Amino acid sequence: MLVDMHVAPGKWVEARVALRHAANRFAELLSAVPDPEVPATRSWSVAQTAAHMASLAWACTTIAGTGPDATRDDVLDKQFGATNVDNVRDFNDLLLRQYVEERDLAALTDQLLRDVTTVLETTDGRDPTEAVDWLGGSRLPLAGLLAHLTNELHIHGWDIARGIRAPWTIPPADAGMFFELFLLGVIHFGYGGLLDSTPRASRRRITVQFRSRYTTPATIVLDGSLDGPGNRDRVTVEAPRPDNDVRLSFHPPSLNLMLFGRLSAARVALTGKVVVWGPRPWLLPAFLRTLHMPNN
Structure with a gap:
């Protein structure tokens, strides 16, 4: 029996609080970074990772529909529609090259917090199961959009904390929303071409x-x-x-x-x-x- 997508009012409130909490903790972590050029991942420094998060928060303002000042141009829109799980790096690199040039941690922190606030204000009072466009022609509920951004803050906060040898915890209930609201949500609403690069796993x-x-x-x-x-x-x-x-x-x-x-x-x-x-x-x-x- 297929399962319908439902988000209880309390879960929607929790998703919103989780995003705000994750953004604030990420900002506090950035304020403790001694050197922005310290590696955070195999490919990115702390400064690049922070810029990546700022670019994702900005992209979410465009997805949530915050008006003409936050629209994507044709180049980004084309990449947005062509992205799947195996070439998402191209989408991230395009954001970093053309849309978030800042690398100063204080400025990136301000931008991130400002755009998270915009996402929360724009989605306030809306149906958490309202479908919005996502990568690769997929769709997901608004609650899933917030859960995804929260998870990105968790994952990249973990990266930065390891790089600077700082403590970092991920609240289990907040992390669970990635599975429940994002992953199940995008499957329910339509995953489009997200799996197009993946060969068939089996014939069963x-x-x-x-x-x-x-x-x-x-x-x-x-x-x-x-x-x-x-x-x-x-x-x-x-x-x-x-x-x-x-x-x-x-x-x-x-x-x-x-x-x-x-x-x-x-x-x-x-x-x-x-x-x-x-x-x-x-x-x-x-x-x-x-x-x-x-x-x-």
């Missing part, structure tokens, strides 16, 4: 049930027996069933860090942060090869 139906203390249980179905968009696997969300192939219990911060390549699957398994069982757990790698995330 794979069902993976996700459970945590912080999210509503849900099963993601990867169906290789049917032709999805572009002759790819078809992905849907269903209610959990006892006969699901894989059952996965997860700690949301650890799952998100694993999905985005910050923690290895072995590490999260050994620490018990992600536990896998069920009648056919060996199907999980094929599932994750298709439903994967960018690692930059």
Whole structure:
């Protein structure tokens, strides 16, 4: 049985508070950076990572529909529509090259906080399940847009904190919204061409049930027996069933860090942060090869 997208009023409030909290913590972290040229990732310094986050917050103002002053031009719009999970780096690089030239951390912090405020003000009072355009011709609910930006702040805050050897924690309930509001939301509303670069995982139906203390249980179905968009696997969300192939219990911060390549699957398994069982757990790698995330 397919699951309808529903966001309770309380969850919408929590998503908004989580975004504000994540932005404020990210700003505090930037204020403690001794050298903006310290590496944060394999490709970016702290300054570049901060600029990336400022550019994403600005992009979210355009997606949330904040008026003519925040519209994308034709070049960015074309890249926006052509992006999938494996070439999202091109979209990020375009934002950094042409739309956020600033590298001063104080100025980037001001810009980030200003645009997060704009996103929150623009979405205030709107239906959290209102669909908006997303990368690769996909669609997602407004609540998913906020959850995605929150997760980006969590992930890149983790990167910067490691680079400067500072503490960084990710609240589990806030991290759980990435799965519940963004990932399930974009599957429900239409993932467009996001998976177009991913080869078919198998010619069978794979069902993976996700459970945590912080999210509503849900099963993601990867169906290789049917032709999805572009002759790819078809992905849907269903209610959990006892006969699901894989059952996965997860700690949301650890799952998100694993999905985005910050923690290895072995590490999260050994620490018990992600536990896998069920009648056919060996199907999980094929599932994750298709439903994967960018690692930059």
